[in-house]
Amino acid sequence: xxDQFIKTASLIGDPTRASILxxxxxxxxxxxxxxAVSVNTSPQNISMHLGKLLDADLLCVEKQGRHxxxxxxxxxxxxxxxxxxxxxxKPVVASKNKTYPPIKFCRTCYDHLAGKIGVAxxxxxxxxxxIVNQNNTFEISSDGEKWFSDFGINLEEAQKQKRIFLKPCLxxxxxxxxxxxxxxxxxFNKMLKEDWLRKTENSRAITVTxxxxxxxxxxxxxxx
Amino acid sequence: xxDQFIKTASLIGDPTRASILxxxxxxxxxxxxxxAVSVNTSPQNISMHLGKLLDADLLCVEKQGRHxxxxxxxxxxxxxxxxxxxxxxKPVVASKNKTYPPIKFCRTCYDHLAGKIGVAxxxxxxxxxxIVNQNNTFEISSDGEKWFSDFGINLEEAQKQKRIFLKPCLxxxxxxxxxxxxxxxxxFNKMLKEDWLRKTENSRAITVTxxxxxxxxxxxxxxx
DNA sequence: TTCATAGTTAAGTGCAGAATGAACTATTGC
DNA sequence: GCAATAGTTCATTCTGCACTTAACTATGAA
Numbered sequence: 051x052x053d054q055f056i057k058t059a060s061l062i063g064d065p066t067r068a069s070i071l072x073x074x075x076x077x078x079x080x081x082x083x084x085x086a087v088s089v090n091t092s093p094q095n096i097s098m099h100l101g102k103l104l105d106a107d108l109l110c111v112e113k114q115g116r117h118x119x120x121x122x123x124x125x126x127x128x129x130x131x132x133x134x135x136x137x138x139x140k141p142v143v144a145s146k147n148k149t150y151p152p153i154k155f156c157r158t159c160y161d162h163l164a165g166k167i168g169v170a171x172x173x174x175x176x177x178x179x180x181i182v183n184q185n186n187t188f189e190i191s192s193d194g195e196k197w198f199s200d201f202g203i204n205l206e207e208a209q210k211q212k213r214i215f216l217k218p219c220l221x222x223x224x225x226x227x228x229x230x231x232x233x234x235x236x237x238f239n240k241m242l243k244e245d246w247l248r249k250t251e252n253s254r255a256i257t258v259t260x261x262x263x264x265x266x267x268x269x270x271x272x273x274x
Numbered sequence: 275x276x277d278q279f280i281k282t283a284s285l286i287g288d289p290t291r292a293s294i295l296x297x298x299x300x301x302x303x304x305x306x307x308x309x310a311v312s313v314n315t316s317p318q319n320i321s322m323h324l325g326k327l328l329d330a331d332l333l334c335v336e337k338q339g340r341h342x343x344x345x346x347x348x349x350x351x352x353x354x355x356x357x358x359x360x361x362x363x364k365p366v367v368a369s370k371n372k373t374y375p376p377i378k379f380c381r382t383c384y385d386h387l388a389g390k391i392g393v394a395x396x397x398x399x400x401x402x403x404x405i406v407n408q409n410n411t412f413e414i415s416s417d418g419e420k421w422f423s424d425f426g427i428n429l430e431e432a433q434k435q436k437r438i439f440l441k442p443c444l445x446x447x448x449x450x451x452x453x454x455x456x457x458x459x460x461x462f463n464k465m466l467k468e469d470w471l472r473k474t475e476n477s478r479a480i481t482v483t484x485x486x487x488x489x490x491x492x493x494x495x496x497x498x
Numbered sequence: 499t500t501c502a503t504a505g506t507t508a509a510g511t512g513c514a515g516a517a518t519g520a521a522c523t524a525t526t527g528c
Numbered sequence: 529g530c531a532a533t534a535g536t537t538c539a540t541t542c543t544g545c546a547c548t549t550a551a552c553t554a555t556g557a558a
Contacts, residue, residue, distance in 0.1 A: 063287010116555040133354035340525040
Protein backbone atom coordinates (compact mmCIF):
# COMPACT_ATOMS: atom_id res chain seq x y z
CA UNK A 51 0.00 0.00 0.00
CA UNK A 52 2.75 2.44 0.86
CA ASP A 53 4.35 2.52 -2.57
CA GLN A 54 0.89 2.81 -4.09
CA PHE A 55 0.27 5.83 -1.93
CA ILE A 56 3.63 7.31 -2.88
CA LYS A 57 2.88 6.78 -6.55
CA THR A 58 -0.45 8.53 -6.26
CA ALA A 59 1.07 11.36 -4.27
CA SER A 60 3.82 11.96 -6.83
CA LEU A 61 1.28 11.72 -9.59
CA ILE A 62 -0.74 14.52 -8.06
CA GLY A 63 2.35 16.36 -6.91
CA ASP A 64 3.80 17.23 -10.29
CA PRO A 65 3.23 20.96 -10.84
CA THR A 66 1.71 20.59 -14.28
CA ARG A 67 -0.62 17.81 -13.21
CA ALA A 68 -1.55 19.64 -10.03
CA SER A 69 -2.49 22.58 -12.20
CA ILE A 70 -4.60 20.37 -14.45
CA LEU A 71 -6.40 18.95 -11.45
CA UNK A 72 -6.88 22.41 -10.04
CA UNK A 73 -8.51 23.52 -13.26
CA UNK A 74 -10.82 20.52 -13.28
CA UNK A 75 -11.82 21.20 -9.72
CA UNK A 76 -14.84 23.27 -10.63
CA UNK A 77 -16.47 20.08 -11.80
CA UNK A 78 -16.59 20.83 -15.50
CA UNK A 79 -15.04 18.74 -18.24
CA UNK A 80 -12.26 20.26 -20.33
CA UNK A 81 -10.71 19.30 -23.65
CA UNK A 82 -7.03 18.51 -23.87
CA UNK A 83 -6.34 21.74 -25.69
CA UNK A 84 -8.27 23.84 -23.22
CA UNK A 85 -6.22 22.28 -20.47
CA ALA A 86 -3.01 22.94 -22.35
CA VAL A 87 -3.95 26.60 -22.58
CA SER A 88 -5.10 26.81 -18.98
CA VAL A 89 -1.95 25.13 -17.74
CA ASN A 90 0.24 26.95 -20.24
CA THR A 91 2.07 24.07 -21.82
CA SER A 92 2.27 22.19 -25.09
CA PRO A 93 -0.36 19.78 -26.43
CA GLN A 94 2.11 16.89 -26.36
CA ASN A 95 2.93 17.56 -22.79
CA ILE A 96 -0.69 17.78 -21.76
CA SER A 97 -1.38 14.57 -23.59
CA MET A 98 1.39 12.83 -21.69
CA HIS A 99 0.14 14.07 -18.34
CA LEU A 100 -3.49 13.31 -19.08
CA GLY A 101 -2.43 9.81 -20.04
CA LYS A 102 -0.87 9.29 -16.63
CA LEU A 103 -3.86 10.68 -14.82
CA LEU A 104 -6.12 8.40 -16.83
CA ASP A 105 -3.97 5.37 -16.06
CA ALA A 106 -4.29 6.08 -12.37
CA ASP A 107 -8.02 6.44 -12.82
CA LEU A 108 -8.07 9.95 -11.42
CA LEU A 109 -9.61 11.21 -14.64
CA CYS A 110 -11.92 9.81 -17.26
CA VAL A 111 -12.50 10.86 -20.86
CA GLU A 112 -15.49 11.26 -23.07
CA LYS A 113 -14.96 11.50 -26.78
CA GLN A 114 -17.14 13.92 -28.72
CA GLY A 115 -16.18 14.21 -32.36
CA ARG A 116 -12.58 15.23 -32.53
CA HIS A 117 -12.66 16.53 -28.99
CA UNK A 118 -11.93 14.64 -25.84
CA UNK A 119 -13.43 15.86 -22.63
CA UNK A 120 -11.51 15.14 -19.46
CA UNK A 121 -12.94 15.27 -15.97
CA UNK A 122 -12.58 13.67 -12.56
CA UNK A 123 -13.52 10.05 -12.67
CA UNK A 124 -15.17 10.18 -9.26
CA UNK A 125 -15.88 12.55 -6.42
CA UNK A 126 -13.21 11.06 -4.20
CA UNK A 127 -10.74 12.87 -6.40
CA UNK A 128 -12.42 16.20 -5.74
CA UNK A 129 -12.56 15.48 -2.03
CA UNK A 130 -8.89 14.59 -1.86
CA UNK A 131 -7.92 17.73 -3.73
CA UNK A 132 -10.09 19.89 -1.53
CA UNK A 133 -8.55 18.33 1.53
CA UNK A 134 -5.13 19.10 0.09
CA UNK A 135 -6.20 22.63 -0.70
CA UNK A 136 -7.18 23.06 2.92
CA UNK A 137 -3.53 22.53 3.84
CA UNK A 138 -2.19 25.58 2.08
CA UNK A 139 -0.64 27.92 4.63
CA LYS A 140 -3.27 30.19 6.11
CA PRO A 141 -2.71 33.81 5.17
CA VAL A 142 -2.19 36.19 8.06
CA VAL A 143 -5.67 36.87 9.35
CA ALA A 144 -7.25 39.87 7.64
CA SER A 145 -9.96 41.51 9.66
CA LYS A 146 -12.46 40.77 12.38
CA ASN A 147 -15.48 41.30 10.22
CA LYS A 148 -14.16 38.78 7.80
CA THR A 149 -15.36 37.68 4.43
CA TYR A 150 -14.81 34.05 3.63
CA PRO A 151 -12.07 33.04 1.22
CA PRO A 152 -12.97 32.80 -2.46
CA ILE A 153 -14.89 29.72 -3.41
CA LYS A 154 -13.44 27.58 -6.11
CA PHE A 155 -15.50 24.47 -5.71
CA CYS A 156 -19.19 24.35 -5.77
CA ARG A 157 -20.84 21.00 -5.85
CA THR A 158 -24.11 19.45 -4.89
CA CYS A 159 -23.81 16.71 -2.33
CA TYR A 160 -26.94 14.68 -2.71
CA ASP A 161 -29.35 17.56 -2.57
CA HIS A 162 -27.76 19.77 -0.02
CA LEU A 163 -25.02 22.25 -0.50
CA ALA A 164 -21.61 20.77 -0.21
CA GLY A 165 -18.13 21.81 -0.99
CA LYS A 166 -16.70 25.08 0.09
CA ILE A 167 -19.89 26.97 -0.49
CA GLY A 168 -21.79 24.72 1.87
CA VAL A 169 -19.17 25.09 4.53
CA ALA A 170 -18.89 28.84 4.12
CA UNK A 171 -22.65 29.17 4.20
CA UNK A 172 -22.90 27.20 7.39
CA UNK A 173 -20.10 29.22 8.98
CA UNK A 174 -21.93 32.37 8.10
CA UNK A 175 -25.28 31.17 9.42
CA UNK A 176 -23.56 30.22 12.66
CA UNK A 177 -21.73 33.53 12.90
CA UNK A 178 -24.88 35.50 12.29
CA UNK A 179 -26.48 33.34 14.98
CA UNK A 180 -29.21 32.30 12.58
CA ILE A 181 -28.45 28.75 13.60
CA VAL A 182 -26.69 27.71 16.78
CA ASN A 183 -24.69 24.63 17.62
CA GLN A 184 -26.11 22.82 20.63
CA ASN A 185 -24.38 19.59 21.57
CA ASN A 186 -23.38 19.01 17.99
CA THR A 187 -26.86 19.58 16.70
CA PHE A 188 -27.81 22.70 14.84
CA GLU A 189 -30.86 24.56 16.03
CA ILE A 190 -32.55 27.59 14.59
CA SER A 191 -32.50 30.59 16.90
CA SER A 192 -35.51 32.85 17.35
CA ASP A 193 -33.70 35.52 15.36
CA GLY A 194 -33.05 32.79 12.82
CA GLU A 195 -36.75 32.04 12.48
CA LYS A 196 -37.39 35.61 11.47
CA TRP A 197 -34.42 35.51 9.12
CA PHE A 198 -35.69 32.43 7.32
CA SER A 199 -39.14 33.87 6.88
CA ASP A 200 -37.61 37.13 5.54
CA PHE A 201 -35.52 35.01 3.22
CA GLY A 202 -38.70 33.45 1.90
CA ILE A 203 -38.46 30.05 3.49
CA ASN A 204 -41.43 28.59 5.31
CA LEU A 205 -40.09 26.75 8.33
CA GLU A 206 -43.42 25.30 9.43
CA GLU A 207 -43.71 23.50 6.13
CA ALA A 208 -40.19 22.17 6.36
CA GLN A 209 -40.85 20.87 9.84
CA LYS A 210 -43.73 18.80 8.54
CA GLN A 211 -41.48 16.82 6.23
CA LYS A 212 -40.37 13.48 7.44
CA ARG A 213 -36.63 13.77 6.95
CA ILE A 214 -34.37 15.15 9.60
CA PHE A 215 -34.98 18.83 9.87
CA LEU A 216 -31.52 20.14 10.50
CA LYS A 217 -28.36 18.27 11.15
CA PRO A 218 -24.68 18.91 10.86
CA CYS A 219 -23.23 16.97 7.96
CA LEU A 220 -19.56 16.31 8.24
CA UNK A 221 -17.40 17.41 5.38
CA UNK A 222 -13.85 16.10 5.14
CA UNK A 223 -12.97 17.64 8.45
CA UNK A 224 -15.08 17.88 11.54
CA UNK A 225 -14.07 21.50 11.82
CA UNK A 226 -16.20 22.17 8.81
CA UNK A 227 -19.77 21.21 9.13
CA UNK A 228 -22.26 22.11 6.56
CA UNK A 229 -25.94 21.93 6.99
CA UNK A 230 -27.98 19.17 5.57
CA UNK A 231 -31.52 18.00 5.96
CA UNK A 232 -34.51 19.83 4.65
CA UNK A 233 -33.11 23.24 5.58
CA UNK A 234 -30.10 22.66 3.38
CA UNK A 235 -32.30 21.61 0.52
CA UNK A 236 -34.63 24.54 1.00
CA UNK A 237 -31.79 27.03 0.95
CA PHE A 238 -30.31 25.36 -2.09
CA ASN A 239 -33.58 25.33 -4.02
CA LYS A 240 -34.31 28.90 -3.06
CA MET A 241 -30.95 29.95 -4.49
CA LEU A 242 -31.62 28.05 -7.69
CA LYS A 243 -35.04 29.65 -7.99
CA GLU A 244 -33.68 33.14 -7.40
CA ASP A 245 -30.99 32.41 -10.00
CA TRP A 246 -28.09 32.81 -7.61
CA LEU A 247 -26.93 29.37 -8.64
CA ARG A 248 -27.38 27.34 -11.80
CA LYS A 249 -27.01 23.68 -12.46
CA THR A 250 -24.75 22.78 -15.35
CA GLU A 251 -25.47 19.92 -17.69
CA ASN A 252 -23.41 16.78 -17.72
CA SER A 253 -21.88 17.58 -14.39
CA ARG A 254 -22.67 17.68 -10.71
CA ALA A 255 -21.12 21.11 -10.60
CA ILE A 256 -23.19 24.21 -10.04
CA THR A 257 -22.12 27.68 -11.02
CA VAL A 258 -22.68 30.96 -9.26
CA THR A 259 -24.35 33.66 -11.31
CA UNK A 260 -23.44 37.33 -11.22
CA UNK A 261 -26.54 37.98 -9.16
CA UNK A 262 -25.63 35.13 -6.85
CA UNK A 263 -22.19 36.59 -6.40
CA UNK A 264 -23.62 39.84 -5.11
CA UNK A 265 -26.28 38.26 -2.97
CA UNK A 266 -23.97 35.70 -1.41
CA UNK A 267 -21.68 38.52 -0.41
CA UNK A 268 -24.53 40.57 0.94
CA UNK A 269 -26.29 37.86 2.90
CA UNK A 270 -23.39 35.65 3.90
CA UNK A 271 -20.21 37.62 3.28
CA UNK A 272 -19.10 34.88 0.93
CA UNK A 273 -16.67 35.98 -1.74
CA UNK A 274 -17.12 33.79 -4.77
CA UNK B 275 -4.30 30.24 -4.47
CA UNK B 276 -3.48 28.00 -7.41
CA ASP B 277 0.28 28.23 -7.07
CA GLN B 278 -0.11 27.73 -3.34
CA PHE B 279 -2.01 24.55 -4.03
CA ILE B 280 0.62 23.42 -6.51
CA LYS B 281 3.37 24.06 -4.00
CA THR B 282 1.60 22.03 -1.37
CA ALA B 283 0.90 19.24 -3.82
CA SER B 284 4.51 19.00 -4.94
CA LEU B 285 5.61 19.15 -1.35
CA ILE B 286 3.53 16.10 -0.52
CA GLY B 287 4.27 14.49 -3.84
CA ASP B 288 7.97 13.90 -3.43
CA PRO B 289 8.48 10.16 -2.83
CA THR B 290 10.64 10.58 0.24
CA ARG B 291 8.32 13.09 1.82
CA ALA B 292 5.26 11.04 0.93
CA SER B 293 6.91 8.15 2.70
CA ILE B 294 7.61 10.28 5.77
CA LEU B 295 3.99 11.40 5.86
CA UNK B 296 2.83 7.85 5.41
CA UNK B 297 4.90 6.77 8.40
CA UNK B 298 3.48 9.56 10.53
CA UNK B 299 -0.02 8.61 9.55
CA UNK B 300 -0.57 6.36 12.53
CA UNK B 301 -0.66 9.45 14.69
CA UNK B 302 2.54 8.89 16.62
CA UNK B 303 5.49 11.24 16.75
CA UNK B 304 8.82 10.06 15.34
CA UNK B 305 12.37 11.31 15.73
CA UNK B 306 14.35 12.40 12.71
CA UNK B 307 16.56 9.33 12.89
CA UNK B 308 13.61 6.96 13.21
CA UNK B 309 12.14 8.54 10.13
CA ALA B 310 15.43 8.24 8.28
CA VAL B 311 15.46 4.52 9.04
CA SER B 312 11.81 4.05 8.21
CA VAL B 313 12.17 5.92 4.94
CA ASN B 314 15.56 4.42 4.23
CA THR B 315 17.61 7.48 3.58
CA SER B 316 20.38 9.53 5.16
CA PRO B 317 20.02 11.81 8.20
CA GLN B 318 20.97 14.86 6.14
CA ASN B 319 18.33 14.09 3.61
CA ILE B 320 15.65 13.54 6.21
CA SER B 321 16.62 16.76 7.86
CA MET B 322 16.23 18.62 4.59
CA HIS B 323 12.81 17.13 3.92
CA LEU B 324 11.56 17.63 7.46
CA GLY B 325 12.62 21.24 7.19
CA LYS B 326 10.43 21.72 4.15
CA LEU B 327 7.47 19.99 5.75
CA LEU B 328 7.89 22.19 8.82
CA ASP B 329 8.05 25.33 6.73
CA ALA B 330 4.78 24.43 5.12
CA ASP B 331 3.31 23.79 8.54
CA LEU B 332 2.37 20.23 7.71
CA LEU B 333 4.48 18.99 10.60
CA CYS B 334 5.46 20.32 13.97
CA VAL B 335 8.35 19.42 16.25
CA GLU B 336 8.78 18.90 19.92
CA LYS B 337 12.25 18.89 21.34
CA GLN B 338 13.04 16.41 24.08
CA GLY B 339 16.67 16.42 25.08
CA ARG B 340 18.72 15.69 22.04
CA HIS B 341 15.76 14.20 20.23
CA UNK B 342 13.25 15.96 18.10
CA UNK B 343 9.83 14.45 17.71
CA UNK B 344 8.01 15.15 14.50
CA UNK B 345 4.28 14.73 13.96
CA UNK B 346 1.40 16.20 11.99
CA UNK B 347 0.71 19.74 13.04
CA UNK B 348 -3.04 19.29 12.73
CA UNK B 349 -5.64 16.73 11.81
CA UNK B 350 -6.35 18.33 8.46
CA UNK B 351 -3.06 16.84 7.35
CA UNK B 352 -4.18 13.35 8.31
CA UNK B 353 -7.51 13.87 6.59
CA UNK B 354 -5.91 15.06 3.39
CA UNK B 355 -3.54 12.12 3.34
CA UNK B 356 -6.34 9.67 4.01
CA UNK B 357 -8.33 11.19 1.21
CA UNK B 358 -5.32 10.79 -1.05
CA UNK B 359 -4.86 7.22 0.10
CA UNK B 360 -8.44 6.54 -0.91
CA UNK B 361 -7.46 7.35 -4.48
CA UNK B 362 -5.01 4.51 -4.91
CA UNK B 363 -6.23 2.22 -7.66
CA LYS B 364 -8.60 -0.37 -6.26
CA PRO B 365 -7.12 -3.86 -6.42
CA VAL B 366 -9.08 -6.38 -8.43
CA VAL B 367 -11.77 -7.50 -6.03
CA ALA B 368 -10.62 -10.51 -4.07
CA SER B 369 -13.50 -12.59 -2.78
CA LYS B 370 -17.15 -12.26 -1.94
CA ASN B 371 -16.68 -12.94 1.71
CA LYS B 372 -14.14 -10.20 1.89
CA THR B 373 -11.98 -9.01 4.69
CA TYR B 374 -11.41 -5.28 4.83
CA PRO B 375 -8.08 -3.84 3.81
CA PRO B 376 -5.45 -3.38 6.51
CA ILE B 377 -6.00 -0.43 8.75
CA LYS B 378 -3.22 2.04 8.93
CA PHE B 379 -4.96 4.90 10.63
CA CYS B 380 -6.76 4.68 13.87
CA ARG B 381 -7.89 7.84 15.50
CA THR B 382 -10.54 9.01 17.86
CA CYS B 383 -12.87 11.56 16.39
CA TYR B 384 -14.36 13.31 19.35
CA ASP B 385 -15.48 10.24 21.17
CA HIS B 386 -16.58 8.03 18.38
CA LEU B 387 -14.47 5.86 16.17
CA ALA B 388 -13.11 7.65 13.19
CA GLY B 389 -10.55 6.99 10.58
CA LYS B 390 -10.36 3.80 8.69
CA ILE B 391 -11.32 1.65 11.63
CA GLY B 392 -14.54 3.56 12.10
CA VAL B 393 -15.40 3.22 8.45
CA ALA B 394 -14.49 -0.45 8.28
CA UNK B 395 -16.47 -1.14 11.42
CA UNK B 396 -19.52 0.57 10.04
CA UNK B 397 -19.20 -1.27 6.75
CA UNK B 398 -19.04 -4.52 8.63
CA UNK B 399 -22.05 -3.74 10.83
CA UNK B 400 -23.99 -2.87 7.72
CA UNK B 401 -22.89 -5.97 5.90
CA UNK B 402 -23.80 -8.20 8.81
CA UNK B 403 -27.13 -6.39 8.85
CA UNK B 404 -26.64 -5.45 12.47
CA ILE B 405 -27.48 -1.93 11.44
CA VAL B 406 -29.38 -0.95 8.33
CA ASN B 407 -29.42 2.24 6.34
CA GLN B 408 -32.91 3.71 6.05
CA ASN B 409 -33.16 7.02 4.25
CA ASN B 410 -29.66 7.93 5.29
CA THR B 411 -30.32 7.12 8.90
CA PHE B 412 -28.88 4.06 10.53
CA GLU B 413 -31.27 1.83 12.40
CA ILE B 414 -30.59 -1.24 14.46
CA SER B 415 -32.20 -4.37 13.07
CA SER B 416 -33.88 -6.93 15.28
CA ASP B 417 -30.95 -9.27 14.69
CA GLY B 418 -28.79 -6.32 15.58
CA GLU B 419 -30.47 -5.90 18.93
CA LYS B 420 -29.55 -9.44 19.85
CA TRP B 421 -26.04 -8.89 18.56
CA PHE B 422 -25.49 -5.84 20.71
CA SER B 423 -26.74 -7.56 23.84
CA ASP B 424 -24.47 -10.55 23.09
CA PHE B 425 -21.64 -8.08 22.61
CA GLY B 426 -22.34 -6.74 26.07
CA ILE B 427 -23.92 -3.45 25.19
CA ASN B 428 -27.16 -2.39 26.83
CA LEU B 429 -29.26 -0.67 24.20
CA GLU B 430 -32.06 0.39 26.52
CA GLU B 431 -29.61 2.39 28.57
CA ALA B 432 -28.13 4.02 25.52
CA GLN B 433 -31.56 5.00 24.31
CA LYS B 434 -32.18 6.88 27.55
CA GLN B 435 -29.28 9.21 26.91
CA LYS B 436 -30.08 12.56 25.48
CA ARG B 437 -27.73 12.62 22.57
CA ILE B 438 -28.65 11.27 19.22
CA PHE B 439 -28.76 7.53 19.46
CA LEU B 440 -27.41 6.51 16.11
CA LYS B 441 -26.54 8.65 13.18
CA PRO B 442 -24.30 8.39 10.17
CA CYS B 443 -21.32 10.66 10.56
CA LEU B 444 -19.79 11.67 7.31
CA UNK B 445 -16.13 10.98 6.86
CA UNK B 446 -14.27 12.67 4.02
CA UNK B 447 -16.47 11.02 1.47
CA UNK B 448 -20.16 10.37 1.66
CA UNK B 449 -19.50 6.86 0.48
CA UNK B 450 -17.93 6.16 3.82
CA UNK B 451 -20.09 6.71 6.78
CA UNK B 452 -19.05 5.77 10.20
CA UNK B 453 -21.33 5.54 13.11
CA UNK B 454 -21.48 8.19 15.73
CA UNK B 455 -23.76 8.98 18.58
CA UNK B 456 -23.99 6.95 21.73
CA UNK B 457 -23.68 3.65 19.88
CA UNK B 458 -20.33 4.67 18.48
CA UNK B 459 -19.14 5.72 21.89
CA UNK B 460 -20.42 2.56 23.50
CA UNK B 461 -18.63 0.37 20.99
CA PHE B 462 -15.48 2.38 21.39
CA ASN B 463 -15.53 2.24 25.18
CA LYS B 464 -16.33 -1.44 25.15
CA MET B 465 -13.28 -2.06 22.99
CA LEU B 466 -11.10 -0.01 25.29
CA LYS B 467 -12.45 -1.88 28.31
CA GLU B 468 -11.86 -5.27 26.70
CA ASP B 469 -8.35 -4.12 25.80
CA TRP B 470 -8.84 -4.38 22.07
CA LEU B 471 -7.74 -0.80 21.77
CA ARG B 472 -5.53 1.41 23.86
CA LYS B 473 -5.16 5.13 24.02
CA THR B 474 -1.63 6.42 23.66
CA GLU B 475 -0.30 9.35 25.59
CA ASN B 476 0.49 12.66 23.96
CA SER B 477 -1.47 11.75 20.90
CA ARG B 478 -4.98 11.35 19.70
CA ALA B 479 -3.97 8.08 18.16
CA ILE B 480 -5.17 4.77 19.50
CA THR B 481 -3.41 1.48 18.97
CA VAL B 482 -4.86 -1.93 18.39
CA THR B 483 -3.67 -4.63 20.79
CA UNK B 484 -2.87 -8.18 19.79
CA UNK B 485 -6.15 -9.27 21.32
CA UNK B 486 -7.96 -6.53 19.47
CA UNK B 487 -6.40 -7.67 16.25
CA UNK B 488 -7.87 -11.13 16.66
CA UNK B 489 -11.24 -9.98 17.85
CA UNK B 490 -11.65 -7.32 15.19
CA UNK B 491 -11.01 -9.98 12.59
CA UNK B 492 -13.42 -12.38 14.24
CA UNK B 493 -16.28 -9.99 14.83
CA UNK B 494 -15.86 -7.60 11.95
CA UNK B 495 -13.49 -9.22 9.47
CA UNK B 496 -11.23 -6.23 9.86
CA UNK B 497 -7.59 -6.91 9.14
CA UNK B 498 -5.48 -4.55 11.20
C1' DT C 499 -9.34 16.08 -52.01
C1' DT C 500 -7.24 19.34 -49.41
C1' DC C 501 -6.54 22.05 -45.46
C1' DA C 502 -7.16 22.89 -40.56
C1' DT C 503 -7.78 21.45 -36.02
C1' DA C 504 -7.50 17.90 -32.19
C1' DG C 505 -4.85 14.80 -30.20
C1' DT C 506 -1.10 11.04 -29.76
C1' DT C 507 3.48 8.69 -30.00
C1' DA C 508 8.50 8.30 -29.99
C1' DA C 509 13.30 9.77 -29.39
C1' DG C 510 16.47 12.97 -27.37
C1' DT C 511 17.58 16.95 -24.22
C1' DG C 512 17.85 19.61 -20.05
C1' DC C 513 17.31 20.94 -15.48
C1' DA C 514 15.10 21.33 -10.83
C1' DG C 515 15.77 19.52 -6.90
C1' DA C 516 16.94 15.17 -4.39
C1' DA C 517 20.83 12.82 -2.64
C1' DT C 518 25.67 12.76 -1.06
C1' DG C 519 30.00 14.16 1.37
C1' DA C 520 32.20 16.76 4.68
C1' DA C 521 32.21 19.72 8.42
C1' DC C 522 29.53 21.64 11.87
C1' DT C 523 26.62 22.34 16.80
C1' DA C 524 24.05 20.31 20.75
C1' DT C 525 22.95 17.11 24.23
C1' DT C 526 23.87 12.88 27.11
C1' DG C 527 26.68 9.84 29.69
C1' DC C 528 31.10 8.42 31.52
C1' DG D 529 37.35 16.64 30.31
C1' DC D 530 36.20 13.03 26.23
C1' DA D 531 33.47 10.07 23.40
C1' DA D 532 29.04 8.98 21.38
C1' DT D 533 24.70 10.09 19.56
C1' DA D 534 21.24 13.36 17.40
C1' DG D 535 20.59 16.56 14.24
C1' DT D 536 21.82 20.47 10.90
C1' DT D 537 24.20 23.20 7.12
C1' DC D 538 26.41 23.94 2.88
C1' DA D 539 28.68 22.91 -1.39
C1' DT D 540 28.71 19.50 -4.95
C1' DT D 541 27.04 15.74 -7.71
C1' DC D 542 23.75 13.26 -10.04
C1' DT D 543 19.46 11.66 -12.02
C1' DG D 544 14.40 11.01 -12.95
C1' DC D 545 11.19 12.72 -15.50
C1' DA D 546 9.17 16.81 -17.57
C1' DC D 547 9.56 19.02 -21.75
C1' DT D 548 10.85 19.57 -26.75
C1' DT D 549 11.31 18.49 -31.58
C1' DA D 550 9.36 15.89 -35.07
C1' DA D 551 6.39 12.79 -37.28
C1' DC D 552 2.21 10.62 -36.86
C1' DT D 553 -3.47 9.49 -36.91
C1' DA D 554 -8.27 11.16 -36.75
C1' DT D 555 -12.14 14.09 -37.36
C1' DG D 556 -14.42 17.98 -39.60
C1' DA D 557 -15.13 21.66 -42.91
C1' DA D 558 -14.63 23.72 -47.71
